[in-house]
Amino acid sequence: MKLDVSGLSVRFRVPGAVVRAVTEASFQVRPGRCLALVGESGCGKSVLAHALLGLLPANATITGSARLHAGDEPLDLLSATPAVLAKRVRGRMIGLIPQSPATHLTPVRTARAQLAEACGELGSRHTPDELAERFGLRAGDLDRYPHELSGGMAQRVANAIALAGDPGLLLADEPTTGLDRPLVERAMDVLRELCDEGRAVLLITHDLRAAERVADDIAVMYASRLVETGPAGQILERPRHPYTAGLVDAQPDRAFVPIPGLPPELTALPDGCAFAPRCPRAADACRTVPAMEDGVACWRAGHVARA
Amino acid sequence: MLRAHEITVRYGRRTVLDRVSFDLPPGQVVGLGGPSGCGKSTLARVLAMMLRPAGGALSVDGAQVRGWRQRAPRELRTRVALLYQQPRLAVDPKLRLREIIAEPLAAMGRPDESRVGALAAEVGLTGDLLTRRPHEVSDGQLQRACLARALTLDPGYLICDEMTTMLDASTQAYLVAVVNAYRDRTGAGVLAISHDEVLLDRWADTRAELTGAGSPPGMPSPSPAPL
Numbered sequence: 241m242k243l244d245v246s247g248l249s250v251r252f253r254v255p256g257a258v259v260r261a262v263t264e265a266s267f268q269v270r271p272g273r274c275l276a277l278v279g280e281s282g283c284g285k286s287v288l289a290h291a292l293l294g295l296l297p298a299n300a301t302i303t304g305s306a307r308l309h310a311g312d313e314p315l316d317l318l319s320a321t322p323a324v325l326a327k328r329v330r331g332r333m334i335g336l337i338p339q340s341p342a343t344h345l346t347p348v349r350t351a352r353a354q355l356a357e358a359c360g361e362l363g364s365r366h367t368p369d370e371l372a373e374r375f376g377l378r379a380g381d382l383d384r385y386p387h388e389l390s391g392g393m394a395q396r397v398a399n400a401i402a403l404a405g406d407p408g409l410l411l412a413d414e415p416t417t418g419l420d421r422p423l424v425e426r427a428m429d430v431l432r433e434l435c436d437e438g439r440a441v442l443l444i445t446h447d448l449r450a451a452e453r454v455a456d457d458i459a460v461m462y463a464s465r466l467v468e469t470g471p472a473g474q475i476l477e478r479p480r481h482p483y484t485a486g487l488v489d490a491q492p493d494r495a496f497v498p499i500p501g502l503p504p505e506l507t508a509l510p511d512g513c514a515f516a517p518r519c520p521r522a523a524d525a526c527r528t529v530p531a532m533e534d535g536v537a538c539w540r541a542g543h544v545a546r547a
Numbered sequence: 548m549l550r551a552h553e554i555t556v557r558y559g560r561r562t563v564l565d566r567v568s569f570d571l572p573p574g575q576v577v578g579l580g581g582p583s584g585c586g587k588s589t590l591a592r593v594l595a596m597m598l599r600p601a602g603g604a605l606s607v608d609g610a611q612v613r614g615w616r617q618r619a620p621r622e623l624r625t626r627v628a629l630l631y632q633q634p635r636l637a638v639d640p641k642l643r644l645r646e647i648i649a650e651p652l653a654a655m656g657r658p659d660e661s662r663v664g665a666l667a668a669e670v671g672l673t674g675d676l677l678t679r680r681p682h683e684v685s686d687g688q689l690q691r692a693c694l695a696r697a698l699t700l701d702p703g704y705l706i707c708d709e710m711t712t713m714l715d716a717s718t719q720a721y722l723v724a725v726v727n728a729y730r731d732r733t734g735a736g737v738l739a740i741s742h743d744e745v746l747l748d749r750w751a752d753t754r755a756e757l758t759g760a761g762s763p764p765g766m767p768s769p770s771p772a773p774l
């Protein structure tokens with residue numbers, strides 16, 4: 241299953257303002273590959289994911305296209321009806337691994353009951369116990385209620401539910417929130433295996449190290465726009481966009497220096513490049529928004545030679 | 548010195564800390580790691596006098612702590628500040644960021660607008676953001692406000708319990724730099740709790756281990772079987 245997103249924009253009307261949450265995002269997620277969408281909190285990552293699933297509230301305006309190539313006819317997720325999204329897409333074509341698995345589960349029912357329900361609804365080929373075993377849960381764990389599960393176990397239950405309908409595309413929004421590092425690594429390794437089985441994976445995270453562990457490609461988002469995309473190794477070792485370079489440098493095993501300033505409000509994005517007020521390379525040209533070209537949206541990126 | 552001596556904490560039948568002793572000296576960043584569930588946050592809450600242990604003693608610069616939570620004497624309670632992983636759970640959602648930062652001063656009956664402004668600037672929060680409520684700002688911005696609030700009464704000890712776990716690398720580096728600058732300026736002792744070894748390697752001057760009979764072993768992580 242391949243996802244082809246082109247020119248995706250999302251705006252919210254709020255009293256007295258418009259929130260530009262996603263602006264002209266274009267990217268692809270391909271079978272057997274994991275794309276990590278990284279960026280700081282509030283930059284629009286979750287809104288982008290929710291747009292793909294048709295889960296945005298009524299005050300949202302969505303433009304662009306997001307074509308899912310599943311059968312013969314590509315399906316545009318952005319123009320699909322709510323019924324199509326509910327009956328054909330969510331759970332069957334796209335599996336969502338939620339942001340906080342623990343709170344996503346219903347507190348009053350056991351893990352088994354919730355997993356069985358997902359299997360039933362989605363006509364799963366697997367039994368709850370098969371799925372549980374697949375994700376390192378013991379049968380006994382399934383008889384527990386969510387509050388009796390550790391963060392790591394709740395994560396596994398959420399993974400099992402997301403996979404019950406055998407979706408070809410997995411969407412994981414901050415799946416490691418609240419997990420400690422060994423569990424983060426394990427969660428990333430599980431994603432990698434799911435990907436290696438041929439699924440397309442879109443991982444959303446603020447954690448560069450988690451992204452590095454699993455992603456083939458990385459897309460960096462800043463103030464609602466993608467500013468750099470490319471192979472993970474290249475993005476992390478030879479970042480070209482000054483924001484990417486700043487994020488990479490801020491890591492504790494690098495310079496550990498923050499990017500000065502704060503990101504702009506999405507209700508009041510500056511004209512021109514949104515990173516300019518914080519950018520060490522800003523110049524006159526930056527008063528116009530830089531187009532994404534050759535994987536980077538910056539007037540002054542040190543362009544590497546085209547392959 | 549913030550000194551915990553043979554602290555025992557039980558939740559129901561489960562002993563989470565079993566006679567754990569721990570010293571936080573002034574002027575140092577002590578890193579505390581270990582798997583989740585091993586009692587780090589429980590120790591943090593005891594050190595901040597927010598949780599009464601079943602046994603053991605806590606002293607702040609030689610003064611024994613005899614009351615806990617609201618019953619802890621204010622002059623001891625304000626010596627130790629605690630920052631949590633999730634800023635949203637640590638603030639009143641109805642307050643504006645400026646009011647959140649001002650809370651400790653207001654509670655002492657000595658409001659001080661210019662001090663609040665200076666603290667806000669120190670954590671990188673500017674004008675307009677200070678008039679927002681928690682749901683109108685990002686986690687990183689809210690954690691900045693929580694750090695400003697924690698520093699308001701000049702604590703001698705600062706306990707950072709996974710302070711940056713939810714935040715991006717740049718915000719993490721910024722907040723750690725603010726804490727380090729505060730330590731350099733005031734000689735405060737800092738307990739940096741994190742499961743991120745890379746962060747602790749960079750941040751901590753010394754490392755502590757939680758060893759006690761009650762610490763549960765790490766969770767097994769069986770590898771997935773093929774479907």
Ligand SMILES: Nc1ncnc2c1ncn2[C@@H]1O[C@H](COP(=O)(O)OP(=O)(O)O)[C@@H](O)[C@H]1O
Pocket residue numbers: 252253254259261279280281282283284285286287288297299506
């Ligand atoms: N329903 C909504 N109405 C108005 N603004 C919203 C709505 N949902 C999200 N936003 C705003 O969109 C922006 C992007 O949010 P989000 O995608 O959650 O960021 P991220 O996932 O990158 O942390 C934020 O400024 C957020 O406040």
Ligand code: SF4
Pocket residue numbers: 481482483513514515516517519520521522523525526530537538539540541
């Ligand atoms: S376009 Fe200009 S301001 Fe924007 S990142 Fe590039 S150099 Fe900096």
Ligand SMILES: [Mg+2]
Pocket residue numbers: 282285286413414
């Ligand atoms: Mg999000």
